[in-house]
Amino acid sequence: MKIRQHPRMRDIIVGDEVYSYPENLFARVADVFPAAVCVKIGILSVDDHLEITLSPQLWRAEDIENLSVCRYCGSRENIRTEAGTGIPFRVCESCSPVDEESHTAVAGA
């Protein structure tokens, strides 16, 4: 059986931060597969006492966004967090939109 790799999986490596749209969760990649990643989710249990257990989950490539690379070109260099989206997308310098905020940042540097 031939497993086709999802295009998004080319840019994902173990340790990357990913965001799941259906789960509304952030997690760090523990393992990569051709069309999915395995992440460990911290689940807080309050049955007897407070306890956090790490639960492995499989997230499909089409449901996730890799936050460790530029969201437009996939670069890992000169990336910064894009403000104002609620999700900490990373954007590299060359894809970064020129707006008033970045003008201020340049002027202050």
Ligand SMILES: [Zn+2]
């Ligand atoms: Zn970029």
